[in-house]
Amino acid sequence: MGIDKALSKITHGMYVLGARDKVSLANGRLAGSMVDAVMQAATMPLMVAVSCNKTSYTRECIMENGKFSLSVLGKEVEPLIVANFGFQTSRKVDKWKNVAYYEADGLPYLKDNIATLACEVFQTIVLESHTVFLAKAVDGQEGIEGEPLTYKEYHDGFKNKVMQAFKTYNENKGEK
Numbered sequence: 146m147g148i149d150k151a152l153s154k155i156t157h158g159m160y161v162l163g164a165r166d167k168v169s170l171a172n173g174r175l176a177g178s179m180v181d182a183v184m185q186a187a188t189m190p191l192m193v194a195v196s197c198n199k200t201s202y203t204r205e206c207i208m209e210n211g212k213f214s215l216s217v218l219g220k221e222v223e224p225l226i227v228a229n230f231g232f233q234t235s236r237k238v239d240k241w242k243n244v245a246y247y248e249a250d251g252l253p254y255l256k257d258n259i260a261t262l263a264c265e266v267f268q269t270i271v272l273e274s275h276t277v278f279l280a281k282a283v284d285g286q287e288g289i290e291g292e293p294l295t296y297k298e299y300h301d302g303f304k305n306k307v308m309q310a311f312k313t314y315n316e317n318k319g320e321k
C-alpha cells in the first residue's frame with residue numbers, strides 16, 4: 146500500500162469553518178469554507194488543529210484576525226450546505242447568505258449544527274500547500290441532536306447528493 150492509499154484510510158468529520166474579513170469589518174463581510182482536516186490536538190489547554198489550503202480565502206481571513214468558528218455537520222445536513230461552502234470561494238460569493246446562520250462574538254455559525262466551537266489561533270504553521278492553525282478552543286456548544294457526518298461517508302455516497310444539489314443551485318441561479 147502506498148502513502149496515498151494509507152492516507153486515504155485516515156478519516157475526519159465534516160465542518161463549516163467560519164471567519165470574518167478584517168478589511169471590511171465595518172460591512173460585516175463573512176467568509177467560510179468546508180473543511181474536514183480538523184482534529185483535537187491537546188486537552189491542556191484545549192486545542193484543535195485545522196488545516197487550510199493555501200488557496201482558501203477563509204484561510205486569509207483567519208491569518209488576519211486570528212480567530213475562527215467551527216460548525217460540526219451531522220448526517221442529516223442538507224447536501225447544498227456542503228456544496229455552498231466547499232465548491233465556491235468567499236472571494237466571489239457571500240456563502241453565509243445562502244444558509245441559516247447566526248453570529249456570536251463576531252463569528253458566523255451554521256444553525257444546522259450538531260456542535261460548535263469558537264477558536265483563537267495559538268500557532269500558525271505555514272507549509273507549501275496548506276496552513277495549519279493550532280488554536281485554543283475558547284467556547285463550545287451542543288447543537289441539534291445527531292451523529293457526526295464523516296469524511297468517509299462523504300466519499301462513499303453523500304458526495305453524489307452534494308454534486309446534484311450544486312448542479313440544481315447553479316441551474317436555478319441561471320434562471321434568475
Ligand SMILES: Cc1cc2nc3c(=O)[nH]c(=O)nc-3n(C[C@H](O)[C@H](O)[C@H](O)COP(=O)(O)O)c2cc1C
Binds near residue numbers: 177179182197201230
Ligand atoms: C468535503 C470537503 C472537504 C474539504 N476539506 C478541506 C480542508 O480540510 N481544508 C481546506 O482548506 N479545504 C477543504 N476543502 C475545500 C474548500 O472547502 C474549498 O476550497 C472552498 O472553496 C474554500 O473556500 P474559501 O475560498 O471561501 O475559503 C474541502 C471541500 C470539500 C467539499
